[in-house]
Amino acid sequence: MTTDAFPPPVLEDAVADLALRFAADHGVLVPERTGHRDRLADVWTTLSSAGITHPGLAFAGRATRTWLGGVFPTILANSPDVGALLDRLQRFHPLFGKERVMLANDRHSTSVWLETTDGTPANPDTIDAFFAILCWLTRHLTSNRAAPSRVVLRRPPPPDPATYRELLGDVRFGADHDRCTFSAKTLGVPIERADPAILSALEPYAERRVAEQGQAFTARVADLVAARMEDIPTLASVCRALAVSPRALQLRLAEESTTYSAIVDRV
DSSP: EEEEOOOOOSSOHHHHHHHHHHHHHHOOOOOOOTTTTTTHHHHHHHHTTTOOHHHHHHHHHIIIIIIOOOOHHHHTSSSHHHHHHHHHHHGGGGOSSEEEEEEESSEEEEEEEEOTTTSSSSHHHHHHHHHHHHHHHHHHHHHOOOOEEEOOOEOOSSOOHHHHHHHSSSOSSSSSOOOOEEEHHHHHHBBOOHHHHHHHHHHHHHHHHHTTTSSOHHHHHHHHHHHHTTGGOOOHHHHHTTTHHHHHHHHHHHHTTTOHHHHHHHO
């Protein structure tokens, strides 16, 4: 069995931003914690405290209906088959979320799961959302011809597992790891209406975006400011150049122990 990972830091935690929108739509205010590294976990905790059962699954249901768009999902939707979709899910997930997508392959199957950047298991509600979206995506793109053969979760059995079984299929609780497993036969199921022209057009852009994430945000912001010293760019214009929201950039700079104004002063 082989296990591979693509661990570059993320450009922007789009999942956390969408989860915050989901919370706002339910009238739930998530407290701001400047510099806190797991914003998504804060959302799940706050939603649970507000009485939303299985917040990861609830979020996944909303995301699959209304929010899945942009370069990353479009690349997945135009992959030639399920196996290629999983490969691209691993390669390009840094454009969508902070966790690392892990794949384990053997002759009979491929298993998928999430880890944090330090190699520990991802938050259970984040796993719920990830697996539910992945199950929906593979079924939706193959007209229900492809789905995981089994899902195992670390979380203990809920009082009513019906929602889990509806969204994840054959699921087992109380395992020592989280895994979503696809059989070798399923990996070869073609993605319906996949367009190779769209894939070839978007992949180079996505590869470039992932490669850029190997650079610290402080250095990237400093480069942009230095290039325009005669007309110092605003925070908003730098965010547009980096394709991040102001909140996301401020959080990333705080993680690197600096601020936008401090970088401007230094440059």
